Amino acid sequence: MDTAIWWIRRDLRLxxxxxxxxxxxxxxxxxxxxxxxxxxxxxxxxxxMRLSFLWQGLEKLDGGLRALGSELxxxxxxxxxxxxxxxxxxxxxxxxxxxxxxxxxxQRDQEVADQLPLELVGGPGVSHPEAVLKQxxxxxxxxxxxxxxxxxxxxADLIKLxxxxxxxxxxxxxxxxxxxxxxxxxxxxAFESGEEVAQIRLKEFISGEQPPIxxxxxxxxxxxxxxxxxxxxxxxxxxxxxxxxxxxxxxxxKEAPDDPARKSAETWLNELIWREFYITILYHYPEVLKQxxxxxxxxxxxxxxxxxxxxxxxGQTGYPVVDAAMRxxxxxxxxxxxxxxxxxxxxxxxxxxxWRWGERWFMQHLVDGDPAANNGGWQWTAGTGMDAAPYFxxxxxxxxxxxxxxxxxxxxxxxxxxxxxPTKYVHTxxxxxxxxxxxxxxxxxxxxxxxxxxxxxxxxxxxxxxxQTN
DNA sequence: TGAAATGTTGGGGCG
DNA sequence: ACGCCCCAACATTTC
Numbered sequence: 325m326d327t328a329i330w331w332i333r334r335d336l337r338l339x340x341x342x343x344x345x346x347x348x349x350x351x352x353x354x355x356x357x358x359x360x361x362x363x364x365x366x367x368x369x370x371x372x373m374r375l376s377f378l379w380q381g382l383e384k385l386d387g388g389l390r391a392l393g394s395e396l397x398x399x400x401x402x403x404x405x406x407x408x409x410x411x412x413x414x415x416x417x418x419x420x421x422x423x424x425x426x427x428x429x430x431q432r433d434q435e436v437a438d439q440l441p442l443e444l445v446g447g448p449g450v451s452h453p454e455a456v457l458k459q460x461x462x463x464x465x466x467x468x469x470x471x472x473x474x475x476x477x478x479x480a481d482l483i484k485l486x487x488x489x490x491x492x493x494x495x496x497x498x499x500x501x502x503x504x505x506x507x508x509x510x511x512x513x514a515f516e517s518g519e520e521v522a523q524i525r526l527k528e529f530i531s532g533e534q535p536p537i538x539x540x541x542x543x544x545x546x547x548x549x550x551x552x553x554x555x556x557x558x559x560x561x562x563x564x565x566x567x568x569x570x571x572x573x574x575x576x577x578k579e580a581p582d583d584p585a586r587k588s589a590e591t592w593l594n595e596l597i598w599r600e601f602y603i604t605i606l607y608h609y610p611e612v613l614k615q616x617x618x619x620x621x622x623x624x625x626x627x628x629x630x631x632x633x634x635x636x637x638x639g640q641t642g643y644p645v646v647d648a649a650m651r652x653x654x655x656x657x658x659x660x661x662x663x664x665x666x667x668x669x670x671x672x673x674x675x676x677x678x679w680r681w682g683e684r685w686f687m688q689h690l691v692d693g694d695p696a697a698n699n700g701g702w703q704w705t706a707g708t709g710m711d712a713a714p715y716f717x718x719x720x721x722x723x724x725x726x727x728x729x730x731x732x733x734x735x736x737x738x739x740x741x742x743x744x745x746p747t748k749y750v751h752t753x754x755x756x757x758x759x760x761x762x763x764x765x766x767x768x769x770x771x772x773x774x775x776x777x778x779x780x781x782x783x784x785x786x787x788x789x790x791x792q793t794n
Numbered sequence: 795t796g797a798a799a800t801g802t803t804g805g806g807g808c809g
Numbered sequence: 810a811c812g813c814c815c816c817a818a819c820a821t822t823t824c
Binding site for chain 1: 798
């Protein structure tokens with residue numbers, strides 16, 4: 325077996341890459357291949373920013389490969405056809421790829437495996453979806469027991485990272501297609517693509533440079549601060565491995581036995597395990613992409629008002645925190661985790677819009693957009709998922725703003741109309757006395773919208789709508 | 795990884 | 810000195 329194809333999908337990295345490691349170990353020649361699958365690229369759920377992030381990530385990967393004596397081969401087409409063709413061309417004896425458990429990927433890989441020697445190794449998370457199960461062999465549906473079982477299986481000393489290869493030998497003269505010409509159309513300053521950036525970000529986060537991990541538990545909910553790791557886009561494309569992140573979390577836990585730091589490391593580890601939980605759920609229950617997990621909540625009479633949905637999308641609801649977050653999403657292709665919960669609760673509960681509308685909008689805009697985590701998050705907020713928030717848990721956008729953006733800096737940054745609103749009114753600008761509105765040249769209803777719905781009223785309406793299905 | 799409604803307690807003003 | 814009321818602060822229940 326002299327030639328192996330390393331089929332790259334969501335593992336754009338050289339470090340701790342089991343597919344790559346296997347290929348290098350078991351074959352003299354390795355062909356790193358990325359297939360531009362028109363089905364994925366042209367999907368209505370694709371985001372322009374996510375695509376740009378991908379193209380730029382591929383360029384970075386190509387650079388890394390060239391430093392090791394190799395290069396990235398790019399082909400366009402249906403994966404099974406492209407691979408058949410390339411195997412014929414190069415006489416490759418095996419294809420290594422990192423497993424991907426989303427329904428679309430599983431079907432694609434099955435088609436390939438039916439015709440070609442495909443070896444799936446590793447995966448998007450630390451755990452295999454079949455590995456963490458209850459005594460009776462069925463998947464956990466509640467997070468806490470799941471995480472307990474997860475931690476008892478994947479202990480710190482079990483996670484051994486494999487270093488990047490020192491040399492990759494790739495046959496010369498294999499035809500590679502160019503990346504699309506619009507690949508550099510969007511440059512995201514908040515999330516520069518590539519494995520190198522991801523590595524730096526993880527190290528800074530752990531060592532406590534910019535957002536100190538020792539205060540993560542306290543600061544992670546502050547929308548006005550950079551209290552989170554901001555690694556989600558890199559995890560989404562495997563520019564850093566989940567194993568490396570978990571390993572780093574364990575390390576931080578070991579080195580910080582006292583409280584603020586210890587609790588922070590534990591909290592971050594749990595966030596990573598939430599990711600594993602949702603990957604596992606989607607693997608066992610792929611139908612959650614189509615409908616609510618809970619059967620008793622499948623026929624809520626959503627209002628689905630298109631105008632209100634548009635106002636939500638564009639950050640024009642009149643609730644400053646909601647609008648700031650939605651504009652942050654559009655601008656950065658990323659939203660703070662706390663903000664995701666707030667805007668999701670607002671859409672689903674206050675506006676009574678089907679959670680799937682919000683799920684789709686997020687997929688169309690998030691650089692880190694991933695079906696498992698995104699669906700899990702939306703079903704959690706809507707109360708329709710497993711171990712979800714109870715239906716009566718309705719976020720108050722004003723209180724959430726005051727609590728998690730206490731000075732209003734997050735609002736002022738993303739909603740410039742409100743830049744001069746004093747902190748007292750920054751989360752309730754419609755309460756400003758008319759004189760003040762004139763003074764700062766921010767007339768509510770003219771320069772910034774009135775709230776499109778009264779939260780108190782909307783809350784009652786949501787409770788009634790959810791109760792009706794029970 | 796909520797918020798609102800309702801219940802309880804205790805200090806202080808006051809007749 | 811006493812009972813009464815008010816209400817903030819906190820606790821519990823409910824959605």
